[in-house]
Amino acid sequence: MLEKRGMIMGFIKAFSGAISATFADQWLDFYEPMKGVPATAGLFRAVPKGTNAGVGENYKGQSNVITNGSKIVVPEGTALITMQDGQITGLIAEPGGFEFKSDDPNSRSMFAGDGILSSTIGTSWERFKFGGQATSQQLAFYVNLKEIPNNKFGTQSEIYWDDAYLNAQVGAVTRGTYTLKIVDPLLFVKNFVPQKYLTEDAQVFDFADMENDAATQLFNEVVGSLSGAFSNYTNDPSKGNRIAKIQGDQIGFAQSMAQAVEDAYQWKSDRGLEIVKTAILSIEYDADTKALLSDVKKADALSGARGNSFMQQSVARGVQAAGENGGGTGMAFMGMGMQAGAGMMNGVQQPANANQNPFINVGGVATANTTETPAQTQADPYAELKKAKELLDAGIITQEDFDAKKKQLLGI
DSSP states (O other): EEEEEEEEEEEEEEEESSHHHHHHHHHSEEEOTTOOOOTTTTEEEEEEEEESSSEEEOOOOOOOOETTTTTEEOTEEEEEEEEEETTEEEOOOOOOEEEEEEEEOTTTSEETTHHHHHHHHHHHHHHOOOOTTTTEEEEEEEESSSSSEEEEEEOOSSSEEEETTTTTEEEEEEEEEEEEEESSSSHHHTTTGGGGGSTTOOOEETTOOOTTTHHHEEEEEEEEHHHHHHHHHSSOTTTTTTTTGGGGGGHHHHHHHHHHHHHHOOOOHHHHHEEEEEEEEEEEEOOHHHHHHHHHHHHHHHHHSHHHHHHHHHHHHHHHHHHHHHHHHHHHHHHHHHHHHHHHHHHHHHHHHHHSOEEEEETTTOOOOOOOOOOOOOHHHHHHHHHHHHHHHHTTHHHHHHHHHHHHHOOO
């Protein structure tokens, strides 16, 4: 209940939910949301509605000024806020019919139901409530509590972030949309909506309006937070997210983006706004990232063990470089790479053998915990050739590399 200098003013609740036939007959004149409001609207006026001798409805004016005795309907998915002299005097955040009373001791200035919204806005109400004057007029506005769709984001140039899974900096150009929800109508109106939308006969506050400077500011802030959002998504160790999943994970990336805008601009804690869902329509990686993702894709295709796969890729790169450089040290490196690769793969892929056998093969050298043994004899060239053939079949080395190795091993 609002009190100021001994005066009491607020609303009396007449019914809950949608207006029934009984109250429709009794309430011949009342306030309701203006017609034709787009789904992207965040704030819009209450307008008076009347009847014409029982022959259909008519609007007696577009003013959103209410006075003592005014009846107001609050539809599902909206909240009603009343204001006087730029201050918030009343809040109704539950559906039903209410009558404004400036002199009734039983009237209340806030109705918030018993849901999540009630606990959310309780603290805000204590901060912003204003008693007003009992005989004065009030301005009435509705706040959209539904998900607000089709809020766009996009970049014209690459954004960059550090990716823990790829262990590299990743760059991309991206665009998409997100849905927005007003989770605290008091914070939204008090801290974010410009004054020109809070006057008598004010225009609709539309998030999709290109002339709405406040909505444009949100677009710029989202773009400025995209790098942080991608970083949040790919670097959360509890999720193990990979960038390849991001376009199909609307909720997960929305949570990452919501956290990014909260960290940078306090959307939820200061403005009562929260990102709910996202849809990435396109994401175009830069050349370095494309090459890196291609390597990861090939590595994952070669082996279920990611570590083994990356090792194989490294061996293949060494072999390719050796082939391009010709004989000499290049060919020597190629041979060493194959032997090291085979040895490492045996060591990684057969951990059970390493535990059962006291002798461990590391880089072609057998060692034991107690006795040092001499180096193994030179490997069988046919066995080495077989390993090279397996690398060729896996696509890790080229036919040219295999032919060169074959000539080396067989002395032809």
